[in-house]
Amino acid sequence: MPTEGSSTPAAISLSGLSKHFGEVRAVDDLDLQIADGEFFSMLGPSGSGKTTVLRLIAGFEKPTAGTIVLGDRDVTDVPAYARDVNTVFQDYAIFPHMNVLQNVEYGLRVKKVRKTERRRRAEEALATVRLEGFADRRPHQLSGGQRQRVALARALVNRPRVLLLDEPLGALDLKLRREMQIELKQIQRDVGITFVFVTHDQEEALTMSDRIAVFNEGRIEQLAAPVELYEEPASAFVAGFVGTSNLIQGAVAQQLVGREGTFVVRPEKVSMVAASDAPPPGPDTCVAPGVVREVVYLGASTHSVVALDAGATLTVSHQNSDRSIEAALERREQRVVLTWRRDQLVSLGGAAAPGTSPMEETR
């Protein structure tokens, strides 16, 4: 999977890629390599340029500058239909008047593949997406998740080198979406095709990806494996976009951490205790008294938002496997003490995170 030092060429290489729409720099001087067989996600807020990158790779847009190489072929000036990629969109794009099998066969028919071969490959693709037995159904007789699988089979049947997926699960309800995330990852592993997946849902990206690029204003803020992205965010923007972040900066950092800078500590790394149980601050431990402002019960976990006497507001998360331990403290206006290990602080350079309030972040 990794590109560096590998002898196989990257599935996709973007160099100095830009796309401007008038004044808007939708994609701004992007360099990116995606490895063969990788499940790669582009994550970012609305308008950050993810879809435009996907459309440039597909050939639906012409770059303002830069090159696009698929494998060892420069396709920058190659039209969309002649590129070895397929795209799956959120809105399925399957033909309502054809049954499932005809839908899946369609691309092969256009390419004039012989009937027996066509049938064999379509049935294989339907098996891959676990839709055997649905060949004769019409799209309106399928659930949303099944329709999305037909769209996926339609793309896979062409055996593209690269599959581009633009928020393909966006129209599904949360439960189905979670199931499809796991399934999509399994299918990708089975077929071994490079998947480039666009989403603004950080949990979805963390669940499925080998690597994730976090986009902000047409540029990549950080490119890393899910664990690294979450545990070691490179900027306040990434910390704020991936997971719930607690920022400690300015005078508060000076007081709680003992030095200047901007720091992040994740909510599940912070403990909330009664003042009488608080440890003394030490070289390894940060200790911060405060008042509980909000309590958000989320089923498996509870988030408490605590206004620290030092000035910052932090979110604390704990699992509800043992409700007795912290439940007594989870009351608004309760005085508490927050503690965390100093080595669980991530030190950040740069500017502050986007202005989400702690309550928005917990939901």
Ligand SMILES: Nc1ncnc2c1ncn2[C@@H]1O[C@H](COP(=O)(O)OP(=O)(O)OP(=O)(O)O)[C@@H](O)[C@H]1O
């Ligand atoms: N055809 C177009 N004409 C003008 N501006 C465009 C066009 N397509 C995209 N843009 C602009 O380019 C920027 C990036 O858009 P893009 O769709 O790539 O973002 P995105 O990260 O995919 O957002 P979303 O998650 O909402 O789809 C936005 O400011 C958008 O308004």
